Amino acid sequence: MTETKIALVTGANKGIGYEIAAGLGALGWSVGVGARDQVRREEAVTRLRAAGVDAFGVALDVADDRSVAEAAEFIAGRTGRLDALVNNAGITGGGPQQPSSVDPQIIRTVVETNVIGVIRVTNAMLPLLRHSASPRIVNMSSSVGSLTRQSGPGGETTTGPVAVAYAPSKTFLNAVTLQYAQELADTNILINLACPGFVATDLNGFRGVRTAAEGAATAIRLATLPDGGPTGGFFEDAGVVPW
Template sequence: MSETTIGLVTGANKGIGFEIAAQLGALGWTVVVGARDTGRRETAVEKLRAAGIDAVSVPLDVTDQDSVSAAAAAIDRGFGRLDVLVNNAGIIGGTPQAPSTVDLATVHRAVDTNVYGVIRVTNAMLPLLRRSSAPRIVNMSSSVGSFAEQLDPGGPLAGMPASAAYVPSKAFLNAVTVQYAKELRDTGVLVNAGCPGYCATDLNNYTGFRTPAQGAVIAVRLATLPADGPSGGFFNDEGVVPW
């Protein structure tokens, strides 16, 4: 098997996911670009390769178990293991999201991608991660999923509209992250959640004040933690994010 670090990034065809792949690739890693849109995925791989990065493509729809299983099989055939999984794929789910009027289909879409998708992919990749000498799982979350941040009347989220889909899905993801960390605490697999900050991406119609490259930094930090690094935590560039 190759001694090069192998990292899979879901939703890596654009935005923060692409930048995570680019920054990991710049470290000399082989990056597996997982995305469901064939055209965007192949374009992303071409751009990464043009930058001198060892990038490969794998079809991956996190909402489709068959697609997830096929992606795991492809990585197994190609590399025999996986060192790092970055669960980056995420969606808003649709609007409006006011709890009193939200369409439950909107909630389902957000949770299916942002939570169930993470569980599908993680469970499919765990056998490959267990073959790594330094396995890491990074779940890209958001500070909007922090109860403390949401309830701070003087904080940056004070004026954020109520949400019954996207925001709860990130709180759900944070809880799932902790549970994986608990289950895997004696295996060497470190599992953490990272907040990229409010980045300008198509997820928010490019209204964010940070760049996708800035948002990718926390993912890279958590993907490269040493063996004695934290697990079951929630972090951004400044440190620990309160639950």
């Protein structure tokens, strides 16, 4: 009998995170729905279970040390291991985010969730991932974190929305992920970045052109990579995203 695989998805009560949980669940995985808000977390678990997913709630605030530690203890007691961790939780920080006028506190808040939060959760869950035969970590990034895509072929700056907190936080996350890939190179843990594309979620006021399910596809693929798959990469539906 094949052992059921177990995943934790942060920020899984809505949007892309919910669809990642739903997609893994459809593949037969047991999925932990990580979310801060108890009501929204329970509602998401109820919806997933109604769709046939083996879902369970995990109280989790990625910006809080104690919350993350307690989440790791809960999963350890419930399942004893993790086969995949998807660090999906993230914030934009709101606006305005012009470099010359931004409130530095906005940057601190965004980095705390989008970067330090990923480090905090990953480090807490690594002992559980090491108990898996094929552990995978997926960090949700964005094309706005690509320095190549933020600049033109000759190095000129491209036009587009300025987001000095959000966009660089994803560049920072990309760099951090590469550091993990180097440290974990001699293990069986594969860690990669997923770009969901411009998805219509409340993060962008539903201005995106892709559905949350479409945005979840790359993360699901990376969470279920076969042994010997890539690590330390940045991917989207069309392939590799340039750094």
